[in-house]
Amino acid sequence: MRYRFRPFPFSSIANMHPFSTRQRRILPGFGLSMGYTVFYLSAIVLVPLSTIVISTFGIEPERFLAAVSSPRVLASYRLSLSSAFFAAIFDAGAGFLTAWTLTRYRFPGKRILDAFVDLPFALPTAVAGICFATLYSPAALPGQLLARFGIELANTQSGIVVALIFIGFPFVVRTVQPVIAELETEIEEAAQSLGATRWQTFRKILFPHLFPALLTGVTLAFARSIGEYGSVIFIAGNLPFRTEIAPLMIMSKLDQFDYDGAAAVAFVLLLASFAMLLLLNGVQRWQQKAYR
Amino acid sequence: MSIEIRNVTKRFPGYTALDNISLSVATGELVALLGPSGCGKTTLLRIIAGLETADTGSIILENRDTTHLPARSKNIGFVFQHYALFRRLNVFDNVAFGLTVKPASERPSKQEIRDRVMHLLKLVQMDWAAKRYPSQLSGGQRQRIALARALAVNPKVLLLDEPFSALDAKVRLELRRWLRKLHDEIHVTSIFVTHDQEEALELADRIVVINKGKIEQQGTPQEVYDHPANAFVYNFLGNVNVFHGRVKNGKVVLGQPQPEAHRKLNGHEEKTGQAFIRPHDIGISRIRNGNDHPGIIRDIRLSGSQITLELESAGFDTPIEAEISRETWRNLELTKGDQVFITLDKVKVFAGDFEI
Amino acid sequence: MQQRQNHTAAPSRTLSKNDPPAIQALLIALTLLFFAGFIFMPLALVFSQALSKGWQLYLDAIREPVALEAVKLTLLTAAIVVPINAVFGVTAAWAIAKFSFKGKTLLVSLLDLPFAVSPVIAGLIFVLLLGSRTPFGSWLGDHGIKIIFATPGIVIATLFVTFPFVARELIPLMESQGREEEEAAITLGAGGWRLFRMITLPNIGWGLMYGMVLCTARSIGEFGAVSVVSGHIRGMTNTVPLHVEILYSEYNYTASFAVASILVFLALVTIGVKTALEHRLEGSHNTRH
Numbered sequence: 001m002r003y004r005f006r007p008f009p010f011s012s013i014a015n016m017h018p019f020s021t022r023q024r025r026i027l028p029g030f031g032l033s034m035g036y037t038v039f040y041l042s043a044i045v046l047v048p049l050s051t052i053v054i055s056t057f058g059i060e061p062e063r064f065l066a067a068v069s070s071p072r073v074l075a076s077y078r079l080s081l082s083s084a085f086f087a088a089i090f091d092a093g094a095g096f097l098t099a100w101t102l103t104r105y106r107f108p109g110k111r112i113l114d115a116f117v118d119l120p121f122a123l124p125t126a127v128a129g130i131c132f133a134t135l136y137s138p139a140a141l142p143g144q145l146l147a148r149f150g151i152e153l154a155n156t157q158s159g160i161v162v163a164l165i166f167i168g169f170p171f172v173v174r175t176v177q178p179v180i181a182e183l184e185t186e187i188e189e190a191a192q193s194l195g196a197t198r199w200q201t202f203r204k205i206l207f208p209h210l211f212p213a214l215l216t217g218v219t220l221a222f223a224r225s226i227g228e229y230g231s232v233i234f235i236a237g238n239l240p241f242r243t244e245i246a247p248l249m250i251m252s253k254l255d256q257f258d259y260d261g262a263a264a265v266a267f268v269l270l271l272a273s274f275a276m277l278l279l280l281n282g283v284q285r286w287q288q289k290a291y292r
Numbered sequence: 293m294s295i296e297i298r299n300v301t302k303r304f305p306g307y308t309a310l311d312n313i314s315l316s317v318a319t320g321e322l323v324a325l326l327g328p329s330g331c332g333k334t335t336l337l338r339i340i341a342g343l344e345t346a347d348t349g350s351i352i353l354e355n356r357d358t359t360h361l362p363a364r365s366k367n368i369g370f371v372f373q374h375y376a377l378f379r380r381l382n383v384f385d386n387v388a389f390g391l392t393v394k395p396a397s398e399r400p401s402k403q404e405i406r407d408r409v410m411h412l413l414k415l416v417q418m419d420w421a422a423k424r425y426p427s428q429l430s431g432g433q434r435q436r437i438a439l440a441r442a443l444a445v446n447p448k449v450l451l452l453d454e455p456f457s458a459l460d461a462k463v464r465l466e467l468r469r470w471l472r473k474l475h476d477e478i479h480v481t482s483i484f485v486t487h488d489q490e491e492a493l494e495l496a497d498r499i500v501v502i503n504k505g506k507i508e509q510q511g512t513p514q515e516v517y518d519h520p521a522n523a524f525v526y527n528f529l530g531n532v533n534v535f536h537g538r539v540k541n542g543k544v545v546l547g548q549p550q551p552e553a554h555r556k557l558n559g560h561e562e563k564t565g566q567a568f569i570r571p572h573d574i575g576i577s578r579i580r581n582g583n584d585h586p587g588i589i590r591d592i593r594l595s596g597s598q599i600t601l602e603l604e605s606a607g608f609d610t611p612i613e614a615e616i617s618r619e620t621w622r623n624l625e626l627t628k629g630d631q632v633f634i635t636l637d638k639v640k641v642f643a644g645d646f647e648i
Numbered sequence: 649m650q651q652r653q654n655h656t657a658a659p660s661r662t663l664s665k666n667d668p669p670a671i672q673a674l675l676i677a678l679t680l681l682f683f684a685g686f687i688f689m690p691l692a693l694v695f696s697q698a699l700s701k702g703w704q705l706y707l708d709a710i711r712e713p714v715a716l717e718a719v720k721l722t723l724l725t726a727a728i729v730v731p732i733n734a735v736f737g738v739t740a741a742w743a744i745a746k747f748s749f750k751g752k753t754l755l756v757s758l759l760d761l762p763f764a765v766s767p768v769i770a771g772l773i774f775v776l777l778l779g780s781r782t783p784f785g786s787w788l789g790d791h792g793i794k795i796i797f798a799t800p801g802i803v804i805a806t807l808f809v810t811f812p813f814v815a816r817e818l819i820p821l822m823e824s825q826g827r828e829e830e831e832a833a834i835t836l837g838a839g840g841w842r843l844f845r846m847i848t849l850p851n852i853g854w855g856l857m858y859g860m861v862l863c864t865a866r867s868i869g870e871f872g873a874v875s876v877v878s879g880h881i882r883g884m885t886n887t888v889p890l891h892v893e894i895l896y897s898e899y900n901y902t903a904s905f906a907v908a909s910i911l912v913f914l915a916l917v918t919i920g921v922k923t924a925l926e927h928r929l930e931g932s933h934n935t936r937h
Binding site for chain 3: 025026027028029030033034036037040041044045047048049051052055094097098100101102104105107111113114115116118119120121122123124125126127128129130131132133134135140142162165166169198220223224226227228229230234246247248250251254259262263266269270273274276277280281
């Protein structure tokens with residue numbers, strides 16, 4: 001099966017046969033393709049992103065600090081980060097479980113399940129949002145069910161976490177699946193022939209092997225969830241200090257035409273995003289090395 | 293078309309692939325570039341083809357300096373190690389490719405293309421596969437198509453990059469013989485790269501032995517095998533016994549008594565040296581003969597047509613490997629533990645410190 | 649629960665290749681439970697809510713002019729964005745997969761950007777760039793060119809959010825296929841475009857299609873970025889996801905779900921096409937290495 005979030009083969013790119021870079025290149029079109037790629041990325045990505053940086057540096061430091069460290073904004077960072085974190089952890093378990101059963105077991109309906117792993121990815125976030133909002137409300141069956149147990153999901157962080165679990169799920173599954181698929185049965189057979197139980201084999205041999213991939217998937221899910229907007233705002237209720245996520249802060253500042261404030265908060269979030277990208281890069285590189 | 297390679301150097305970050313290499317190939321010759329992995333032979337081939345560029349030096353094809361000519365204008369046929377057939381085109385279209393991409397003024401008519409392609413497919417005995425796709429063919433079949441494809445545009449030079457190394461042993465042998473026959477028919481100047489000395493010895497008109505970016509020796513297979521220029525060539529071109537000893541007064545001292553060194557060395561000082569002898573040049577008999585060394589058979593290995601004996605002899609620091617025919621083995625009725633006499637006639641000596 | 653191995657005796661039965669049936673049953677059940685709760689329930693909900701007031705209302709909600717305008721806008725956006733990003737993807741993959749150069753790793757990491765950047769920020773940057781605050785933006789305003797709070801803005805924001813998809817599919821594919829076929833074509837005399845058209849393009853066909861399917865799905869479903877950039881003007885700058893939001897916020901739940909069902913339908917189609925293409929894609933990869 002083709003898995004989408006297969007991390008980039010960084011090290012294979014790095015280890016490519018050293019072609020002549022000094023003189024002319026043998027295959028045609030490098031200049032043209034490179035030029036267009038750089039141009040396009042600059043126009044669509046780099047220049048627009050730089051507006052955040054430029055805006056931020058255009059604000060006086062006190063105003064900047066005031067904007068990004070107001071209690072409400074700080075609460076929103078905390079909420080976004082912690083919710084993403086909990087969701088990523090849950091997805092680690094659910095995603096790993098799903099990847100494992102889908103790859104190694106046979107049961108009816110498996111292929112359908114496999115296809116539907118991608119639903120959270122293919123479904124617009126707004127639709128997910130209204131779905132969860134309705135599911136949580138006391139009017140709906142699940143909402144009533146949970147209320148029986150005293151669990152309230154609407155307008156709470158728990159509700160946000162549940163939505164983020166939905167969003168991050170495919171990232172974990174699709175990153176771990178190919179690695180599970182490529183496990184050599186001989187390794188397990190060797191372990192068994194040496195006397196290990198199933199559980200020991202899993203704990204000492206299989207899981208450590210799968211861990212780097214799992215970490216990559218979790219990091220992807222985490223990075224994605226920090227900035228998630230559409231699926232969350234319907235259920236969160238947007239109660240200040242309780243269920244306001246960081247992207248919403250940006251939105252509300254925009255609504256008030258406080259562009260500077262919006263840019264300031266966005267700047268902090270962008271820093272987090274870049275940190276995530278760096279982390280992701282590092283984890284992926286570790287994964288590549290681990291699977292030599 | 294004759295090829296001349298002048299002073300070609302190519303460096304990659306961290307190592308030098310080719311170090312001031314100069315080489316001539318006559319029209320119609322079949323030359324083998326032979327050497328261990330990483331010695332630069334493939335790099336040289338690709339530079340001739342225009343798939344890499346040299347740092348310095350020039351490539352002259354029939355008196356025309358083609359060093360800076362782009363690969364597509366060189367009219368060179370190239371056969372890749374992993375065939376590089378166009379997976380989306382069928383066999384016919386693969387072979388016809390070079391003809392179909394010619395500029396309109398040079399392009400032959402559809403009928404002419406068809407004739408030529410079918411002719412080539414017949415030549416490589418694959419005419420039945422014209423509509424098939426590469427994925428439906430075996431490795432040997434694919435390589436033959438790759439060859440037909442390269443020949444379709446009437447190249448003046450044919451370059452082959454380890455053409456058989458991806459194939460099974462048996463297919464390799466078949467294709468080797470078949471390539472030789474093909475070359476005898478077509479006589480296009482050809483250079484092929486290999487790390488298999490057997491292949492080079494069997495196929496080539498001339499062998500160029502390359503090591504670490506330098507040419508160690510060039511010559512006919514006979515020359516290179518029987519008169520290796522140095523320890524590296526000797527060792528690379530066949531099985532060999534290596535004995536360490538001391539060279540003194542033109543003689544090498546090892547074991548007892550001393551075998552006569554076959555190359556008189558200059559100088560009379562004692563130097564450390566290495567003596568080389570091929571396993572099949574060692575004579576075994578039950579009767580002592582002059583300079584023979586006594587030895588005990590420690591192991592007998594029956595590998596196909598030859599018998600390999602592992603012998604221990606006083607004064608020799610390593611076991612001696614000798615190859616004898618089955619007939620000799622049967623005649624002498626040799627078994628493990630027997631004492632025999634070893635004749636070391638054709639010993640080659642290289643003085644000084646050599647590394648293999 | 650686990651199998652017990654007698655360490656001293658040689659295993660007398662064949663080594664089992666998988667987990668014991670009890671474990672399998674348990675894990676499968678847990679997986680199904682998760683799917684039921686997190687995946688299938690939301691799905692079922694959309695349709696049950698959409699149809700809760702009957703077919704007539706459902707169809708009315710979908711056929712409402714404002715909804716149709718939203719559908720048109722969404723499809724128009726996708727029709728513009730996907731080809732542009734496909735061209736970019738192929739170009740970038742060609743440069744990255746077939747050549748080596750300094751800074752490649754950096755370039756490749758840029759392709760992960762939209763996954764890590766919040767969609768709201770994706771919208772914000774274009775509002776800042778093209779709104780009246782920047783010299784560029786005010787120039788546009790003076791000339792009456794509306795980008796932000798109009799369709800072009802939506803297109804550009806969607807370009808940002810979906811640009812990596814085709815490239816991310818093609819780069820591993822083209823790398824696994826290597827350079828040899830192109831090199832062979834060169835030795836046979838093919839020039840740049842010929843080579844690309846006859847050799848490279850057919851080889852990456854399935855990957856390109858796959859990437860475009862993902863790109864389409866994402867561009868249809870984008871919400872956050874478009875929300876910032878569109879101005880929410882009904883009938884003019886609303887995409888379908890935005891329309892869903894508006895209906896919901898007006899407590900018009902049934903209509904909201906009805907329109908949402910269009911998106912769900914498209915998502916299901918996406919999943920189906922994706923699955924169908926995956927098999928073809930596997931075949932395109934070089935397994936030789």
